[in-house]
Amino acid sequence: MTLLAFDWILMVEKLILIAIIVFASLGIALYTTFAERKVAAILQDRPGPNRAGPFGLLQPFADGLKLIMKEEIIPNSASKALFILGPGLAMTAALMTCSVIPWSSHVELFDRKIDLQIADINIGILYIFGVVSLGVYGIMIGGWASNNKFSLMAALRGASQAISYELAMGLSLIAVLMISGSLSLKTIVEEQMAAGSMWNIAYQPLGFVIFFICALAECNRTPFDLPEAENELNFGYHQEYSSMKLGFYLFSEYINMIMSSAVMACLFFGGYDIPFLNESSLAPNTAAILGLLALLTKIVVFIFVFMWIRWTVPRFRYDQLMNVGWKKLIPLALFNMLLTGALILWKQG
Amino acid sequence: MQALTNRGKEVSRKPMSFMERLYIPSILKGMAITFSHIFKKQPTIRYPEQKREFSPVFRGLHVLNRDEEGRERCTACGLCAVACPAEAITMEGAERLEGEENKYREEKYAAKYEINMLRCIFCGLCEDACPKDAIYLSETFAPANFTRKGFIYGKEDLLIPDPITAPEEFAKARGAHRNN
16 A cells, blocks of 8 residues: 555646746747847847847747758668657757756745755756766767768767866866755755855856856857857758757757756856845745746856857867867866865864 | 068967966957947848938939820930940830820830840930930839749830829839939
8 A cells, every 4th residue: 555655746746847847948948049049149230030029039939830840851871760869869868957956945835835846856966967968969879870971070079078078067066065065956055045155156266167168068059069060060960950850959959058057056156046135034935936036047147148158259179179178177177176175174174 | 482462461370378378368358349249239221111212323223204294205216225235125116196195295106115124234324315304214123023024124114104193103103312
C-alpha cells in the first residue's frame, strides 16, 4: 500500500508548474528572437520589424509560421536518425535547465505551500552544468549527421569551445560555492537574500566577469559564435537544416540564453531578491509575484546585454578564442578561486 | 619600390600592449558607441505610409498633354522620335476629320503613339524637342510588368485625363510642380 501514500497532489502541482515554466520559457524565447531583431535595429539606427501587428509584435508568430511551413529537407547522405535527433536534443537540453532554477519564493494556494521551483535538488548547479554540457551534443550530432564538411567543422569548433569554456566557468563557480557553501540554487539565492548579506557580485566581481564571458561562449553568442560563423562556415552545424528543425536549433540558442541569464541572476545577483526590501515583511503571495518580476527583470537586463554585445563585437578568430579560454580565463579563474579560499580562511582566523 | 600615391600608410606590426590584449576595455568602448546609437534619430522613411518627395526636376513616366479645352496637343510631327537617343518612340499621324475639332487641337494628330519603356532612358529630350508642349515627363515611374509587351505604352496609357470631364484626375496626372 505504499504506492497509495504517494502525494498525488504534489505530482499534479509539479506537472502544472512544469507546463507553465516550459511554455513560458518558449514564449519568452519567441519574443527574445523579436527582441534580438529590435535591439539590433535600434543599435543600428533602424526601426526593425514593425509590420506584423502593432509595433511588429506579431513578428515572432509570423516567423514561426514561416519556419513550420517550409519544406522539410533531409539530405540523402545524412544519417537520418541522428539528423532528426540533433535539434531535438539541443531543444531538450536547453529546456531541461529550467527545472532547477528557483523562479521565486513560494505561493500559498488552497492551503498548500507551493514552491515556484520544479525541483530543489541539492546539486542544482551541478545538474545545470551537466545538462548544459549535454547541449553540445545537439551541435555535435547535428554537425556530424549533416555529412557536410562545414557542418562538421562547426561541430568540432562547438565541442572544443564548449569544453574550453566550461572549465573556466566551473572554476569561477567554485569560488561562489565556497562562499555559499551549497550547490542548491535555492540556498544560494536565500543566502544572498538574508539580512545583512550582499549579492554575490559584491564578493565575486572577477568571478562574475569570467562566468559571464563563459556564458556567452556556452550560448554560442557573438563574439564566440564560431560554431555558426555565417561568413566562414555557412551557418555551421545547422547549414543542412530546414523548416522547424532549424527553428529548434535557433530556438534552443535563445532558451539557453534565457537560462544562462537566469543562472547568472541566481548565482551573482540574488535571484528573485529585490534589493533594499525585506521580502519576509510582505504576504507570501505578493512576495512571490514581486520576486518573480525581479528575477524576470534581471533576466531581461542580461539578455539585453547579450544582444548589445552581439551587435557591437565581431567574432573572435579561432586562435584568439582558444587563447582567451585557456591562457587568460582559466588562470584568472584559478587565481580568483585561490584568492577567495585564502580570504575565507583568513576571515575564519 | 616607389609608392603610386602618397596616401599609403604603413601597417603597424607592433605587438598588442597588455591593455589591448585584455580586449575588455576596447569592447566596453565599442559598447558605449553602440549604446549611444539608441538615442540617435533614425533616417528610415516608413515607406508605404511615408513617401519621400521626388525632386522638382525628376523625370518619370511620360504624359501626352491636352490643352485647357481637353484637346490633344500632339500633331505627330515626329520631333520627339527624332530627338529620342534610345529610339523608344514611334508614332503614326492622321488627318483630323470634320467634327473632330473638339478632340484634336490641330489638323494633324497622332493616331498611334507608342513609347517602349524598356528602351526609354528618361532623359527628357522628347520634352525639350516638342514644339507643342504635348509631351512631358511626370513625377511617377513606370511600374513593373510581367511581359515585355506590357512595357510598350500606347496612347491610352500615356494620354492625360480630360481636364473638363475629369478635372481631378487631370490635376493628379499633371503633378504637383506643374500645377503652379
